[in-house]
Amino acid sequence: MAICLVHRPQIPSPQRGTALTVEAPARPGLSRGTALTLAVAGALTVANIYFPQPLLDAIASGLGVSDSAAGLVATAAQIGYAFGISLVVPLADVARLRRLVTVLLALTTAGLLVAAAAPNLATLTVATVALSTTTVVPQILMPTAASMAGPAHSGRAVGMIGIGLTLGSTLSRTLSGAVVGLSGDWRTAYLVAAALTGALALVVPRLLPERTGRGGDVSYRKLIGSMPGLLVAHAELRLSAYLGGTVFAAFSAFWATLAFHLAGPAFGKGVAWAGLFGLFSLPAALLSYSAGRLSDQRGPLYVNTLALGCVGVAFLLMGTVGTTSMAALVIGCNLLVYGGSCWQIANQVRIFRLDERIRARLNTLFMLASFAGGAVGTLTGTLLYEAYGWTGMVLGCGGFLALAAAGLLRARHLD
Template sequence: MVPRPLAHAPAPARSANVLLFAVAGAVTVANIYFPQPLLAAVARGLDVSERTAGLVASTAQLGYALGILLLVPLADAARLRRLASVLLALTSAALLVAATAPDLVTLTLATLALSTTTVLPQVLTPVAAVLAGPERRGRVVGLVGLGLTLGSTLSRTVSGTVADASGSWRGAYGVAAVATAALLLVLPRRLPERLGARRQSSYAGLLAGLPRLLAVHRELRISAALGACAFAAFSVFWAVLAFHLAAPPLGYGPGATGLFGVLTLPAALLSAAAGPLADRFGPSAVNAGGLVCAGLGLVVAGLGPHSPAALVAAANLLVVGVSSSQIASQARVFGIGREVAARVNTVFMLATFGGGALGSLLGTWLYAAHGWTAALLAAGACSAVGLVVVTAARPTVPSCVRHVTGEAGGIRPRTPQGES
């Protein structure tokens, strides 16, 4: 039986579009992280405790996870230009509400709204991967991922600078609203009309089919497990770093932890090379190399626990290792098929965030009970489990065969020429 070509195939990605996707991803993902340095100013401005103001940061993470689960799957069925326009408009409006919030309750609710709708980065990544095609998939995912890394890292510095210059934390929210709204003028028109075929399940069907995707696609199970392990190791380290730096004999203040984000920019830039390497050698090789690199970083942190230079080197090794592994894992899942690209990314990101949340909890508990070395050993164990997953993974389907899950959840074979 001759496979049917997919309808509404998107046009190939152009370099200008990939750059725009990376910039748009950086601007939008920054909305999740830029409030973090502002929490002390928020507490003073709204006359609440710093611990209470911390609810804003927690709410941002919760909203982002909800958006990934509830909104990203829509990209497999909705009109992408309309979806992007609605998400950008809602996020901009919520940022303006946050900028004028009279109390913490309003600010927290606005944060929940804007973080739920600012999931455009997790829509743009599968779109860019599909447009790139199998030969350039890893390279494009790496470039868009670099934009997300830079956006999440530099947003903290930019928001602090804007707040200092304007004399109020509200100025940072205003700048974010303008930057997000500006994307409305350029981004939607550069997107394809649809990611896959027009015929898709209902919204309820899209969500209900997520567990089946995990059951059917071995590539997704592998990447989900690797994403959880890598981000768990990453989160253990960063969750306890601030406590370790503040403790004797280092005794550094909060600014030192923020400086580590800037000092790891070289690693973030280097991780973009993981995409081309995944295209050339396969995702598994890059996964293994990334996890080994992260493990080396943890060893360095253990050998030089009170050396700032060693800790900076360890942080860079961890960032480049985990980021490279994540890029390779996404390149693997986007090879499953364009009709499910957004949903497999949803499953992958939920697994990754779940691993990160568990890593943060485990790390802080172990550090409080047993100290720095115990936390590093836990992070190393997470990396080791990931290496076991990579080693045990073996291709079960020839590379020339793709799988696409249709509306009924069945598997339909497709040759590489099936798109033409």
């Protein structure tokens, strides 16, 4: 697939609630090679949020804490990512992208090194919040790629970066589990992540335009202050934010408790097995690439409905047969990854149709809602698992999916 478009767009008239929009410059274009590289960069950086999840059992043992206490590391990652999305990503509408991305990659690398050397859970949790706050490069690359590609190919650009994020979030669990399985030390996974993140600082900034908009004189305070108005103005944004938060809560609850379930009496598997589920779900991650094109052809609401059906079947399967069957868990995991990835891509395609001059802020609001939901889901999932086991966790996820279905039913007119 070639994504290459170089032209000067017409600037649309400002829409209600889009205060502080800026004039868009000529598009630099998005070649196939650049798109693939940005997708890889997105995969490696988003992995920093997810790779600790299969390590929670090892972290609990290594630091001498309970399983629920170790679960705070996963929750901290979601909270930190939400901080970064709300406070850092909006800068992509007005900042010098190359400098911004370089600084963020350097800070994330430093945070990973501190986490690797953490002597206790408190230090590890604080370091996780810090590094997760700065590892928001994927959410800067997403709207930037859409702007570089242009309106005719923005859906494909979102799909390509989206599959990179899906592969990063899934395969990172495989990599971290394998690293710990080979080294016998969960800290090694953090060192590997630091090396990969640091290397990106030498490559990614060179591929980006200096800016995607003109407006560097806009104060940070006004930039942040403009976002509530965007949420009020756009029903499509409110819908995507709500849908993103509810389903990502269920998605996060599953991954935060999978290692505990696999280590339990029914399976007796170690950390490496939890990581292998990222590899097992690779086919679903690859198939989700079609979500961007399908959203353009049939509309995001159609893709949302398809995705929710897949996720619902996944939890039904994993909550029944998946209590004792490894095959059922693998099949359910594939359905969950496919549905979850398509769900997110459709939601982002919906909001990127609104106004290209404020895409970073639109993405900020959407991702903030999604990862706030993820933090709630992670915490809820670990608490439910500790109190009621795997079945209790799955039932809790069913509640999140019911909320998502209600939102879809009320928003059938938007697409």
